[in-house]
Amino acid sequence: MVRHSVIKFLKIISITSIFLINHSLVAAQKNYAPQLDMTxxxxxxxxxxxxxxxxxxxxxxxxxxxxxxxKVISNNLDSTGLFKSIPQSAYISMPLSFNTPVQFxxxxxxxxxxxxxxxxxxxxxxxxEVKFRxxxxxxxxxxxxxxxxxxxxxSWRRISHKISDTIYTRVTGEGAYFDSRVVFVSETGPxxxxxxxxxxxxxxxxxxxxxxxPPSLVIAPRFSPTTNKIIFTGYETGKPRVYLMDLSSEExxxxxELKGMSFAPRFSADGSxxxxxxxxxxxxxxxxxxxxxxxxxxxxxxxxIDTAPSFSPDGKSIVFESDRGGGQQLYIIxxxxxxxxxxxxxxxxxxxxxWSPRGDLIAFTKIKxxxxxxxxxxxxxxxxxxxxxxxxxxxxxxxxxxRVLMFxxxxxxxxxxxxxxxIDISGRNLRKIKTSSFASDPNWxxxxx
Amino acid sequence: MLSFKICDIKxxxxxxxxxxxxxxxxGLAIFVILLLVGCENNKNYKNSLDKAQISESDIEYFQxxxxxxxxxxxxxxGLRPDAISILNAQVNWLKEKKFLPITIEGHADxxxxxEYNLALGARRATAVREFLLAKGIEQDRISIxxxxxxxxxxxxxxxxxxxxxxxxxxxxxxxxxx
Numbered sequence: 001m002v003r004h005s006v007i008k009f010l011k012i013i014s015i016t017s018i019f020l021i022n023h024s025l026v027a028a029q030k031n032y033a034p035q036l037d038m039t040x041x042x043x044x045x046x047x048x049x050x051x052x053x054x055x056x057x058x059x060x061x062x063x064x065x066x067x068x069x070x071k072v073i074s075n076n077l078d079s080t081g082l083f084k085s086i087p088q089s090a091y092i093s094m095p096l097s098f099n100t101p102v103q104f105x106x107x108x109x110x111x112x113x114x115x116x117x118x119x120x121x122x123x124x125x126x127x128x129e130v131k132f133r134x135x136x137x138x139x140x141x142x143x144x145x146x147x148x149x150x151x152x153x154x155s156w157r158r159i160s161h162k163i164s165d166t167i168y169t170r171v172t173g174e175g176a177y178f179d180s181r182v183v184f185v186s187e188t189g190p191x192x193x194x195x196x197x198x199x200x201x202x203x204x205x206x207x208x209x210x211x212x213x214p215p216s217l218v219i220a221p222r223f224s225p226t227t228n229k230i231i232f233t234g235y236e237t238g239k240p241r242v243y244l245m246d247l248s249s250e251e252x253x254x255x256x257e258l259k260g261m262s263f264a265p266r267f268s269a270d271g272s273x274x275x276x277x278x279x280x281x282x283x284x285x286x287x288x289x290x291x292x293x294x295x296x297x298x299x300x301x302x303x304x305i306d307t308a309p310s311f312s313p314d315g316k317s318i319v320f321e322s323d324r325g326g327g328q329q330l331y332i333i334x335x336x337x338x339x340x341x342x343x344x345x346x347x348x349x350x351x352x353x354x355w356s357p358r359g360d361l362i363a364f365t366k367i368k369x370x371x372x373x374x375x376x377x378x379x380x381x382x383x384x385x386x387x388x389x390x391x392x393x394x395x396x397x398x399x400x401x402x403r404v405l406m407f408x409x410x411x412x413x414x415x416x417x418x419x420x421x422x423i424d425i426s427g428r429n430l431r432k433i434k435t436s437s438f439a440s441d442p443n444w445x446x447x448x449x
Numbered sequence: 450m451l452s453f454k455i456c457d458i459k460x461x462x463x464x465x466x467x468x469x470x471x472x473x474x475x476g477l478a479i480f481v482i483l484l485l486v487g488c489e490n491n492k493n494y495k496n497s498l499d500k501a502q503i504s505e506s507d508i509e510y511f512q513x514x515x516x517x518x519x520x521x522x523x524x525x526x527g528l529r530p531d532a533i534s535i536l537n538a539q540v541n542w543l544k545e546k547k548f549l550p551i552t553i554e555g556h557a558d559x560x561x562x563x564e565y566n567l568a569l570g571a572r573r574a575t576a577v578r579e580f581l582l583a584k585g586i587e588q589d590r591i592s593i594x595x596x597x598x599x600x601x602x603x604x605x606x607x608x609x610x611x612x613x614x615x616x617x618x619x620x621x622x623x624x625x626x627x
Contacts, residue, residue, distance in 0.1 A: 191604040217599055219563065238552075238625035239594050240567060259627040261571060261595060264564040277564065279595070282526075282575025284568035305568040321565065328565060351562040365562050391606070394562055410559075412606035441563070 058121030072160035081429030175401030343381030358402035550624035558611035570595030
């Protein structure tokens with residue numbers, strides 16, 4: 001049971017980047033604590049009722065963007081399961097100007113808890129100017145400070161994600177995750193002749209794009225912590241081998257020290273190292289490779305299959321799977337080496353462990369009695385909870401805030417194919433991410449810069 | 450003598466041949482049956498082979514009549530008796546073709562996770578490699594690769610297909626250079 005009673009008002013996360021400039025608006029109240037209650041009790045949750053009118057159009061902005069900004073925010077927040085948007089058709093009035101006083105009675109009568117008010121204008125230099133304010137309807141108070149963004153007009157979706165993150169963070173106290181991307185494998189063709197391509201999309205499935213690479217098989221791309229690179233396994237030479245891709249140029253680099261058969265790579269939290277598995281003489285072990293020097297260091301020497309390694313956020317430990325005890329189970333080993341400590345002891349096989357960015361949990365795939373599950377457990381192996389079950393659920397990936405997981409679910413049989421799903425770590429809110437092709441092996445970026 | 454040898458391999462082959470291949474090549478299956486009938490009737494097998502334009506030295510002969518595929522038990526990489534008899538036939542054929550490189554591809558069924566299945570496929574390919582090495586096939590001819598569950602041969606989601614997908618395939622004429 002979780003109870004967020006009076007929700008903490010977090011400090012406003014400043015947004016700086018080439019594209020986004022953030023200014024505080026006037027009239028903010030310091031130390032405001034919203035009085036919204038969000039109660040999670042026995043699997044029943046009362047979502048916060050949200051009104052997001054189309055953004056007020058200022059100086060030359062078009063009405064499509066004004067509607068879409070609001071729609072993307074509603075969709076993001078609804079997708080958490082913690083908010084529920086009131087349809088615009090139920091609104092009694094629409095705000096006409098960004099600075100006129102809010103008619104709270106028009107919003108309380110439709111039972112809105114929270115009102116998002118925004119405006120969008122087009123500057124003479126072609127940039128969009130987007131402003132927003134967040135209101136607690138029953139308290140008739142502003143929640144946090146207003147924000148203002150400037151961006152080129154192609155990046156309007158990112159403004160919606162930034163605003164969604166601010167609302168989500170202020171109301172729930174959880175970390176942001178909407179302004180993020182997912183790299184994954186796009187799959188086409190029949191099951192016995194699949195074409196797999198590396199692809200990238202926004203967290204909500206928008207802006208899908210295939211990445212350039214040779215036509216050979218590709219597997220499991222993973223983001224660097226700064227989100228400007230991915231590392232993946234490709235078969236360009238005919239064998240599985242780890243490659244690095246720069247996402248802005250889409251240039252691929254092979255790492256000479258990883259020839260042979262190398263796969264299952266992941267970055268360390270500081271991006272300086274990768275952990276992966278390599279197969280020599282039929283035996284698969286874990287290695288750590290330092291990218292700047294190309295020096296690789298063997299971490300395990302067991303005769304068993306040691307694979308699917310993942311760094312802890314502090315860089316001190318690796319969680320991985322091994323069948324050294326007879327079946328696949330999860331183990332933790334220091335990045336300095338030494339003995340590995342087994343953490344999973346339940347019936348069935350445990351695989352693909354991934355350390356939460358918050359450091360508190362490990363997500364995994366579990367295979368038990370012919371079914372696949374996505375689950376989480378504490379780092380010491382206690383408090384195991386299975387979140388999903390199906391014919392084949394595999395490969396969990398953490399959202400940047402450590403609250404939500406994506407994974408892929410494959411359907412059985414001749415027409416069987418994978419799709420990407422997301423689920424809250426509470427086990428609620430299972431959602432299929434819409435993609436234009438079959439999709440597998442998702443990996444979630446950090447919040448974009 | 451040669452005829453007898455071909456016939457011998459062929460009969461042995463017919464016991465253990467991968468059904469999938471036969472299903473895919475019904476024409477070839479009929480041909481094999483004719484060939485077997487030919488054996489029993491003491492006809493000239495060499496002529497039969499020429500008619501079908503498959504000679505003993507063709508890679509197609511290796512794939513379909515020697516058998517390029519061995520199967521494995523769930524989550525295992527040990528060689529079963531049926532695998533060993535196919536591999537012995539592979540060794541005999543490969544010793545006659547010293548100039549040909551080979552690549553052993555290891556595969557797994559869809560009942561495991563991606564990374565584990567890559568490692569399992571590598572174990573299976575290695576088991577075949579070790580067998581061929583022990584029987585005197587030259588080390589520098591052999592490459593191995595794992596595909597894990599990425600390249601299923603059969604697409605149903607039950608043991609009938611899974612048992613055919615847990616395999617190691619000896620691909621003649623292919624060499625992987627790192």
